[in-house]
Amino acid sequence: xxxxxxxxxxxxxxxxxxxxxxxxxxxxxxxxxETKNTWFERVFHPVERFFYWAGGVNEDEEQxxxxxxxxxxxxxxxxxxxxxxxxxxxxxxxxNPQGLPAVNPMLAFNTATSFTTNxxxxxxxxxxxxxxxxQMLGLELxxxxxxxxxxxxxxxxxxxxxRHNTQRLGNFWVDVTRCILYLLLPICTIYALFLVWQGxxxxxxxxxxxxxxxxxKQVIAxxxxxxxxxxxxxxxNGGGFFNANSAHPFENPTSFTNxxxxxxxxxxxxxxxxxxxxxxxxxKQGWVLFGAVSFIFIIGAVVTLGAEQAGxxxxxxxxxxxxxxxxxxxxxxxxxxxxEMRFGIGSSTLFTTITTAASCGAINSLIDSYTPIGxxxxxxxxxLGEVIFGGVGSGLYGLxxxxxxxxxxxxxxxxxxxxxxxxKIEQYEMKMVSLAILILPLSILGFTAIASVYxxxxxxxxxxxxxxxxxxxxxxxxxxxxxxxxxxxxxxxTPFYNLTGAFAMIIGRFAFVIPVMAMAGSLAQKKIIPAxxxxxxxxxxxxxxxxxxxxxIVGALTFFPALALGPIVEQLLMLARKTF
Amino acid sequence: xxxxxxxxxxxxxxxxxxxWRFTLKYLRPAILLTALIAALVSFVYPFAITGMAQALFPSxxxxxxxxxxxxxxxxxxxxxxWTQPQYFHGRPxxxxxxxxxxxxxxxxxxxGTNYGPTSSALQLEIQTNIxxxxxxxxxxxxxxxxxIDLVTSSASGLDPDISIAGAYYQIPRIAKARGMxxxxxxxxxxxxxxxxFLGIFGEPYVNVLELNLALDQAxxx
Numbered sequence: 001x002x003x004x005x006x007x008x009x010x011x012x013x014x015x016x017x018x019x020x021x022x023x024x025x026x027x028x029x030x031x032x033x034e035t036k037n038t039w040f041e042r043v044f045h046p047v048e049r050f051f052y053w054a055g056g057v058n059e060d061e062e063q064x065x066x067x068x069x070x071x072x073x074x075x076x077x078x079x080x081x082x083x084x085x086x087x088x089x090x091x092x093x094x095x096n097p098q099g100l101p102a103v104n105p106m107l108a109f110n111t112a113t114s115f116t117t118n119x120x121x122x123x124x125x126x127x128x129x130x131x132x133x134x135q136m137l138g139l140e141l142x143x144x145x146x147x148x149x150x151x152x153x154x155x156x157x158x159x160x161x162x163r164h165n166t167q168r169l170g171n172f173w174v175d176v177t178r179c180i181l182y183l184l185l186p187i188c189t190i191y192a193l194f195l196v197w198q199g200x201x202x203x204x205x206x207x208x209x210x211x212x213x214x215x216x217k218q219v220i221a222x223x224x225x226x227x228x229x230x231x232x233x234x235x236x237n238g239g240g241f242f243n244a245n246s247a248h249p250f251e252n253p254t255s256f257t258n259x260x261x262x263x264x265x266x267x268x269x270x271x272x273x274x275x276x277x278x279x280x281x282x283x284k285q286g287w288v289l290f291g292a293v294s295f296i297f298i299i300g301a302v303v304t305l306g307a308e309q310a311g312x313x314x315x316x317x318x319x320x321x322x323x324x325x326x327x328x329x330x331x332x333x334x335x336x337x338x339x340e341m342r343f344g345i346g347s348s349t350l351f352t353t354i355t356t357a358a359s360c361g362a363i364n365s366l367i368d369s370y371t372p373i374g375x376x377x378x379x380x381x382x383x384l385g386e387v388i389f390g391g392v393g394s395g396l397y398g399l400x401x402x403x404x405x406x407x408x409x410x411x412x413x414x415x416x417x418x419x420x421x422x423x424k425i426e427q428y429e430m431k432m433v434s435l436a437i438l439i440l441p442l443s444i445l446g447f448t449a450i451a452s453v454y455x456x457x458x459x460x461x462x463x464x465x466x467x468x469x470x471x472x473x474x475x476x477x478x479x480x481x482x483x484x485x486x487x488x489x490x491x492x493x494t495p496f497y498n499l500t501g502a503f504a505m506i507i508g509r510f511a512f513v514i515p516v517m518a519m520a521g522s523l524a525q526k527k528i529i530p531a532x533x534x535x536x537x538x539x540x541x542x543x544x545x546x547x548x549x550x551x552x553i554v555g556a557l558t559f560f561p562a563l564a565l566g567p568i569v570e571q572l573l574m575l576a577r578k579t580f
Numbered sequence: 581x582x583x584x585x586x587x588x589x590x591x592x593x594x595x596x597x598x599x600w601r602f603t604l605k606y607l608r609p610a611i612l613l614t615a616l617i618a619a620l621v622s623f624v625y626p627f628a629i630t631g632m633a634q635a636l637f638p639s640x641x642x643x644x645x646x647x648x649x650x651x652x653x654x655x656x657x658x659x660x661x662w663t664q665p666q667y668f669h670g671r672p673x674x675x676x677x678x679x680x681x682x683x684x685x686x687x688x689x690x691x692g693t694n695y696g697p698t699s700s701a702l703q704l705e706i707q708t709n710i711x712x713x714x715x716x717x718x719x720x721x722x723x724x725x726x727x728i729d730l731v732t733s734s735a736s737g738l739d740p741d742i743s744i745a746g747a748y749y750q751i752p753r754i755a756k757a758r759g760m761x762x763x764x765x766x767x768x769x770x771x772x773x774x775x776x777f778l779g780i781f782g783e784p785y786v787n788v789l790e791l792n793l794a795l796d797q798a799x800x801x
Contacts, residue, residue, distance in 0.1 A: 006780065009780055014779075051613060054616060055608060056608050071606055075613070075614065077610075078607075078611055078614050127690070128678060128689055136626055137623075140621060140625075145614070182616060188632065189629065192629045196629075197637050199640045199656075201640070201643045202629055202634070203648055213792060214667065218660060222643045243734035244691060247735035249658055249738055249740055255781040255783075258782065314697070315728075320726045321726060331728065331746065331767055332743060334728070335697070335732075336729050337692075337697075337706075338694070338733065339734065341780055352784050366692045368695070369702075464699070465698060467698060487696075489694035491695070559631040573698060
């Protein structure tokens with residue numbers, strides 16, 4: 001491990017900015033969903049009312065957990081079918097200046113599922129497969145709706161925790177509409193214009209052809225990139241306009257845009273933690289969880305930095321210089337394969353840690369080319385359940401699952417009925433928590449096992465040796481975790497991966513959240529019991545460390561064997577100078 | 581028979597009512613809200629952004645194109661393929677054409693190698709890149725350490741930048757090809773260094789196209 005002062009400073013300054021943004025964003029979220037008094041009410045309220053009128057939604061009627069969950073499932077299903085239809089028909093629809101053909105059925109199904117579940121796993125290269133209409137209507141729609149669905153599910157779960165003696169968790173349609181109108185659209189408008197200012201294109205023209213000074217012709221793909229880029233990052237979607245995603249200079253042209261993109265991936269998830277504390281009537285409850293995940297986050301960021309800055313020992317004897325230098329002979333050093341010059345090591349590894357902590361999956365460097373340990377951290381980030389801040393919404397409700405598991409374990413230790421925020425945690429809640437926690441590894445490890453022995457699975461790996469297993473493991477980790485980043489060497493645009501991947505993504509999104517909503521519905525009905533002497537306090541440093549311990553132990557028990565066969569053994573072989 | 585029909589309609593009626601209630605309660609808002617949200621975020625939003633972007637930042641919105649004699653020669657932030665000795669060269673690019681044949685700096689199909697750290701393909705790629713770099717720059721002393729960015733492929737295959745050390749490495753070749761002194765070329769490099777954002781984020785770099793345009797301009801004087 002090699003650390004540069006600059007690399008560590010990037011992590012520190014980034015974290016401080018995130019910390020400063022958490023409270024204002026949390027307060028704004030509270031204004032959007034609970035008090036309904038944002039700055040934009042006057043502008044958007046007529047639009048909002050029109051939406052409810054058209055949809056036949058009674059604004060004041062709240063739903064129980066089943067109504068809320070069914071609404072969410074039907075809404076997601078409708079969007080999935082809609083996108084599938086657009087992709088299949090893009091050759092017959094307008095806004096296709098390149099004359100691209102229809103997307104094949106398997107790929108269209110995989111892509112529609114991928115965007116509906118906020119995964120944005122991409123088995124295609126955007127600039128060569130998707131028409132402008134498909135990008136805008138088929139995919140951008142989900143960038144907004146899947147993000148909104150994640151956020152409102154978190155809001156509903158929080159309501160379940162903090163309300164009492166009620167079945168009502170809010171109105172799904174109202175929450176989704178308000179999330180898009182008052183939260184996502186205003187921020188994205190400013191964000192997109194900022195990106196254009198920095199160099200991200202925003203045009204509907206056909207690709208442009210230039211002739212270089214040496215006489216080479218170069219066709220340059222572009223399009224309405226900025227508007228998509230903004231929501232791709234803010235909604236932790238991650239599906240890029242271009243194949244190279246945020247490594248492409250048109251998606252992420254400067255270190256300034258890179259910093260803003262990194263902040264936008266975590267800012268809503270961090271704000272939701274504040275929102276949680278405020279809803280619970282004690283912001284400390286939120287800050288404790290914030291502290292717990294920050295601890296894991298910073299360790300991950302530092303280890304990834306150290307692993308990548310150390311470079312690849314297999315290249316040492318070629319006479320290349322992998323040591324970082326300052327002026328005048330400034331160079332980044334480290335493992336620069338698959339990384340962009342303007343980001344170097346520090347801004348690449350921090351972005352990678354963030355994108356996998358959040359369920360974003362955008363990449364600004366190729367994780368497949370990371371050193372084994374550098375690639376292990378992003379994989380572990382996802383396998384821990386994407387609760388290290390996590391995706392918009394999904395991170396929060398995942399973290400609450402771990403918080404409840406932690407109070408349960410604490411309750412076992414002292415032999416008392418566990419309580420969280422004044423609610424008794426009983427058999428039903430623990431069943432739902434266990435179900436949610438077990439579903440993700442079942443999908444990740446189950447599908448990885450199948451792909452490792454089935455020809456259609458292992459024949460698609462691009463790197464031999466343990467790295468091949470890492471590619472498969474990462475793929476199903478990423479898809480189940482609804483992340484979408486990849487060890488991109490894996491040839492995953494095949495019927496086998498399109499289909500298994502689609503199921504992994506559906507399991508990761510819906511099979512996880514249904515038990516969580518059931519738990520929230522059950523908690524909402526309970527009465528609040530005042531804290532007694534036997535109550536385990538959950539706004540303390542002790543509880544934060546317990547949460548950290550539970551997250552890490554559950555993750556390690558589940559995934560260590562698989563990780564040992566992949567990245568860990570590869571790191572040892574790399575140090576022993578073995579190649580494949 | 582009549583009796584049976586009555587029975588059936590008694591059974592169907594509540595079922596139909598249930599389906600109708602379900603439709604009103606869930607399907608109607610799902611379909612209509614999807615349509616309205618789609619109109620808003622897929623059309624109003626991107627077209628409004630396009631309008632504002634084209635008005636406020638027309639150059640960037642249209643790909644930051646660079647013109648020479650009225651013709652577009654490049655985008656200032658998309659890397660290009662350079663081969664001639666009098667120009668600075670960019671990093672290795674792994675982009676291909678649609679058939680999978682190598683086609684460096686293909687701005688229609690961005691991609692990197694995706695070679696894993698222990699893959700022998702990576703070893704071969706880097707050895708090849710080193711050999712090529714050394715052949716192109718015969719005047720660089722053999723023991724000069726090679727800046728890592730000059731022999732590794734970028735993530736996008738369209739990286740427009742190289743490190744400052746990477747530029748220095750190429751100075752002897754360029755000075756010789758242009759009949760300039762190494763000092764003159766070095767001054768051009770130093771005048772075009774981009775620092776870190778806020779002095780902290782990212783890496784210092786030079787943009788290859790900026791350097792090459794400056795070189796041509798310096799020589800025309």
